[in-house]
Amino acid sequence: MIALSTSRLAGLRERFAPHFQAIADGAADRDRTGELPYREVADLAAAGFGAIRVPESHGGAGATLPELFELLTDLAAADSNIAQALRAHFAFVEDRLVAAPGPGRDTWLARFASGELVGNSWTEVGPVTVGEVITKVSPDGSGGFTITGAKYYSTGSIFADWLDTYAQRTDTGTRVIAAVSRHQPGVELAEDWDGFGQRTTGTGTSTFTGAAVEELIEFDTRFKYQTAFYQQVLLAVLAGSAKAAEREFAAQLAARKRTFSHAAANIAGQDPQLLQVIGEVSAAAFAAAATVERVSHALQGAYESAISLHSGGSIQEDEAANDAAELASAQGQVVLTPLVLTALTHAFDALAASATSVSKNLDRHWRNARTAGNHNPWVFKARLIGDLAVNGTQLPRVWAIGASK
Incomplete structure (x- = not known):
């Protein structure tokens, strides 16, 4: 298996x-003011960051999945919002990488290499039942299709050129991914996400009103390890958050002038108890990065297996590789969510009340x-992992959210 x-x-x-x-230098201020990182995302795209998985033969860097997620962890350590904002882009890139070779695939790879980005529009708005798709794609009477509906949690779409949109055809009932250009009158994007964290991911509502569809992709043909891939981006976000907290809390402790009469040292930066706290945060960041790397290798195996199917590879081996990737990402999620959150809470113990200053904005790492940890609740994944261990029940690779029927 290809590694690093x-x-x-x-x-x-x-x-x-x-x-x-440059992204790290402005991250705290953007979080405080709510300023969206349009320029920072555009600069990354222009520098080829969105094409690092694209083969060199098609204008990209040809990076493996372990390499991609090392870089995404680095980016998340600079600003976890931007790493998460690119989540849908890299998933769509992955889907096109494993698609059958041909002109359609080449067109998308050329778009990625030119700096075009893809955003997400999957989650239905309103009280839909589990599995219901109310966003519809309809024939336009001239051989093409239009799309109408609304989506929420459209992370990164406001920075994107294309929208990866989950919908249902009105003529056949088939579930599809509609690739929709955001640069048209029938598409409206709102940045109305009101979460207390990940404030500048450009998340909100996407509304489609008879917008033209560039391409339809049957959902059942989408890359099988997609759920594991989406979760892995969030694991990189957690790992990057821990890395950033280690860096910033260590710098704050090193610069601290005040201490307490009952402290273990006269200088805060030499106090063994406070150094221990930073050491424990550092160890958590290390464990998080190691977990991301381990999951990346499982995903790389699923990717290689998918590619092998184009030349007669084993379907059974492909299924096993995808099950392994799903399990690895779920195990990583169950471990990292409480590990990183505990470490970030503990980091404040290295400083005093001034650590809670709004001007320092250190709390953004925890928030x-x-x-990120509240996405795809890990408590369900823990149960499913246990069901596999005890009863041999494989984890689901695709699931939906909505009201019960």
């Missing part, structure tokens, strides 16, 4: 380091991790 190319990863890190540093 040390030289390629080092080169990519060097290439994007200035962008990540962002708590918000």
